[in-house]
Amino acid sequence: MANSYAVIMAGGSGTRFWPASRRARPKQLLPLAPGDDRSLLRATVERIRPLVPVERIYVVTSAALAEATAAELSELPRENVLAEPVGRNTAPCVGWAAATVRRRDPEGVMMVLPADHHIGDPEGYRAVLEKGLEAAGEGALVTVGIEPTRPETGYGYLEVGEALESGVHRARRFVEKPNRQRAEQFLAAGDFLWNSGMFFFRADSILGAIDAHLPGLAAALGEFDEAAARGEEATLVASRYAELPAVSIDHGVMEKADEVLVVPGSFGWSDLGSWTTAWELADKDEDDNALLAEAVAVDASGCYVSAPEGKLVALVGVQDLVVVDTPDALLVVPRERAQEVRAVVARLKAEGDERA
Amino acid sequence: MANSYAVIMAGGSGTRFWPASRRARPKQLLPLAPGDDRSLLRATVERIRPLVPVERIYVVTSAALAEATAAELSELPRENVLAEPVGRNTAPCVGWAAATVRRRDPEGVMMVLPADHHIGDPEGYRAVLEKGLEAAGEGALVTVGIEPTRPETGYGYLEVGEALESGVHRARRFVEKPNRQRAEQFLAAGDFLWNSGMFFFRADSILGAIDAHLPGLAAALGEFDEAAARGEEATLVASRYAELPAVSIDHGVMEKADEVLVVPGSFGWSDLGSWTTAWELADKDEDDNALLAEAVAVDASGCYVSAPEGKLVALVGVQDLVVVDTPDALLVVPRERAQEVRAVVARLKAEGDERA
Numbered sequence: 001m002a003n004s005y006a007v008i009m010a011g012g013s014g015t016r017f018w019p020a021s022r023r024a025r026p027k028q029l030l031p032l033a034p035g036d037d038r039s040l041l042r043a044t045v046e047r048i049r050p051l052v053p054v055e056r057i058y059v060v061t062s063a064a065l066a067e068a069t070a071a072e073l074s075e076l077p078r079e080n081v082l083a084e085p086v087g088r089n090t091a092p093c094v095g096w097a098a099a100t101v102r103r104r105d106p107e108g109v110m111m112v113l114p115a116d117h118h119i120g121d122p123e124g125y126r127a128v129l130e131k132g133l134e135a136a137g138e139g140a141l142v143t144v145g146i147e148p149t150r151p152e153t154g155y156g157y158l159e160v161g162e163a164l165e166s167g168v169h170r171a172r173r174f175v176e177k178p179n180r181q182r183a184e185q186f187l188a189a190g191d192f193l194w195n196s197g198m199f200f201f202r203a204d205s206i207l208g209a210i211d212a213h214l215p216g217l218a219a220a221l222g223e224f225d226e227a228a229a230r231g232e233e234a235t236l237v238a239s240r241y242a243e244l245p246a247v248s249i250d251h252g253v254m255e256k257a258d259e260v261l262v263v264p265g266s267f268g269w270s271d272l273g274s275w276t277t278a279w280e281l282a283d284k285d286e287d288d289n290a291l292l293a294e295a296v297a298v299d300a301s302g303c304y305v306s307a308p309e310g311k312l313v314a315l316v317g318v319q320d321l322v323v324v325d326t327p328d329a330l331l332v333v334p335r336e337r338a339q340e341v342r343a344v345v346a347r348l349k350a351e352g353d354e355r356a
Numbered sequence: 357m358a359n360s361y362a363v364i365m366a367g368g369s370g371t372r373f374w375p376a377s378r379r380a381r382p383k384q385l386l387p388l389a390p391g392d393d394r395s396l397l398r399a400t401v402e403r404i405r406p407l408v409p410v411e412r413i414y415v416v417t418s419a420a421l422a423e424a425t426a427a428e429l430s431e432l433p434r435e436n437v438l439a440e441p442v443g444r445n446t447a448p449c450v451g452w453a454a455a456t457v458r459r460r461d462p463e464g465v466m467m468v469l470p471a472d473h474h475i476g477d478p479e480g481y482r483a484v485l486e487k488g489l490e491a492a493g494e495g496a497l498v499t500v501g502i503e504p505t506r507p508e509t510g511y512g513y514l515e516v517g518e519a520l521e522s523g524v525h526r527a528r529r530f531v532e533k534p535n536r537q538r539a540e541q542f543l544a545a546g547d548f549l550w551n552s553g554m555f556f557f558r559a560d561s562i563l564g565a566i567d568a569h570l571p572g573l574a575a576a577l578g579e580f581d582e583a584a585a586r587g588e589e590a591t592l593v594a595s596r597y598a599e600l601p602a603v604s605i606d607h608g609v610m611e612k613a614d615e616v617l618v619v620p621g622s623f624g625w626s627d628l629g630s631w632t633t634a635w636e637l638a639d640k641d642e643d644d645n646a647l648l649a650e651a652v653a654v655d656a657s658g659c660y661v662s663a664p665e666g667k668l669v670a671l672v673g674v675q676d677l678v679v680v681d682t683p684d685a686l687l688v689v690p691r692e693r694a695q696e697v698r699a700v701v702a703r704l705k706a707e708g709d710e711r712a
Contacts, residue, residue, distance in 0.1 A: 019670070298699045307686065312711050314375070314700040316689040321674070325686055330663065332679055332688060333672035343654045344670040355668050 002107040002202070004133050006052045007097040010041050010061045010069055010115035011087050015345040016274045016338070019329035020306065023356060026065065028115040029072060032272055034282045040272065041072055041115045047122050048113070051129060058082060058100065059115070060093045085241045091217060091252040092244040094199070095210050096237075099221045102203035103228060109137050110206075112199040112249075118281060120268015128265035129200075135168045136200035140261045141209060141254060143171065143200075145193025147266040151183035154273060156195040156250070158262050171262040174255045193264055197271075199249065200263075206253070213256045217245055275322040275338035279304035289315075293325070304335060329355050358463040358558070360489050362408045363453040366397050366417045366425055366471035367443055371701040372630045372694070375685035376662065379712060382421065384471040385428060388628055390638045396628065397428055397471045403478050404469070407485060414438060414456065415471070416449045441597045447573060447608040448600040450555070451566050452593075455577045458559035459584060465493050466562075468555040468605075474637060476624015484621035485556075491524045492556035496617045497565060497610060499527065499556075501549025503622040507539035510629060512551040512606070514618050527618040530611045549620055553627075555605065556619075562609070569612045573601055631678040631694035635660035645671075649681070660691060685711050 014027025021027045028041040058080045061069045066083035101108045119125045135142045145158040161170035186192035211218040227236040254260055282290035289297050293307035300315035307313050307325035320335045348356035370383025377383045384397040414436045417425045422439035457464045475481045491498045501514040517526035542548035567574040583592040638646035645653050649663035656671035663669050663681035676691045704712035
């Protein structure tokens, strides 16, 4: 059987977790999962270690985060940290990683995993990854679909088709984030899964699909291969990366491919998308407060509180608030509007405020 | 004309301004007045300086706060800071100060002023004080009544009687804090004033009234005088003070006196009783936010924000909140419930938390 590789996409800027997250310390470098003091990135690596040795784990991140990422994952060979000079969505990221893997191992099978998800059931998760790798080993493009537990409008969906012998299904189609009514129809129908953003394929399979659907990207990756043979890849990446098409691997390749397979899974998955999700996942007191700080709550309920050690947070008579304190910035926002923190970060960035 | 003395009552513990106020740094030692970086106590002293020289300004505070109070008012003679071993409400405080003044100046006229009020119109205030001192010089017990601007249920009231030649009125009666309906009747009637807690009397007049209505206190004050003559007052105060009757000067003496005069006043008075009042007095932006910190407000209105220098506070989608941040404690409470912060302080005290 061919060797397995992991490619962890860790380039996110994570403004939705401000003020805990900052440009230089985004979501994936923070310990945001409940009851886990490891960063999301480290937890991601440790979760897959039973399946893939560190020498075959790659991380793609931004140049700005490369040092912090390498430091966080010091067990990885330094050359396994691929630093994008500029973010161009996921197709160039996946393509560059696939080219890197194929050069090393023409038959290599890779799984592509986001760095910032929370997994409640790591064993179930690994079982799904193994199934995905197995299906991909035969040449297929494979994705993971999460069994939905609510009519979520924040995710894309996959419509599931017939089951193959292996228990893996054909994906009938990709569906954009639906409105509430459609999301409820999807949930009722039972054959729609959340698109998790995890993928499995042989490196040569996805490069073939990129060749077919994103020829411009394929051409650039070919140049990267040639430069790599001369030991000049870094220079070429630095000058060419910004010209690559900024498109997602879903949109640019997977949705256009003749056939995509889907492994249905259910392993306590969450994309940890905002403080709202952090509250949902956290342990809560009898008044539904998630108090991740020393706190006094008087007639307060449904709140999420985070603060540095030694800081006392007193909530009196408030409901459903997110209160996140850090040494130089404090956020107060209703739990259901936590995503709007992006407006704050945008304003700070526009003003050149270093606390963005 | 007899000499004037000022007695500033500065023994409050000010839990309603937690977490800015602490046991060791209560309300009167904080710069809570809008646009004024002086502590309320210092502002009080400086406001009356045109009327009374520092040698004749006394401050009564608690033993725990004596050093901090003397340091805050370093221009006062150290012996003018009277330190109560234990708080026994205002009658012992006023009585002890009156005994101290009478020993020094048998004909002295004193004004008694709280240390923690805000005065919007200091000139108008001094005009009222002068009128009060003048009326008191003739032997009367005099108080100041504030012309009410709203049906406030948090203050006691004075019913005003006939005007004397001097423009000063007789006080018909003292009224306890009313309910809303009565407060509205008082406002409509037009002859009710807020009891400001400021008093004027000759030292010997108030001591005579204490003799008549609080004979136990009068006896103790007589012993203080005798001990003072022997240079042993401090020792006696330390051992006897806790036994003095814990009663207010209003309740224990003024309400029972045959005649009390009242000087009506209107000089932008506020008792700065809570964060709610602090918001009312503060400058506000177009969304009614009082931002006494570096802040980003996105769809936020009616909020009061205070934080240390260098701290950024982001409010998103919240209304009418008080957010007070300090290095070791943070408070979030709806503006109209700000008084309930006392519950937090009570809980911290019960737990022996030094942040109380």
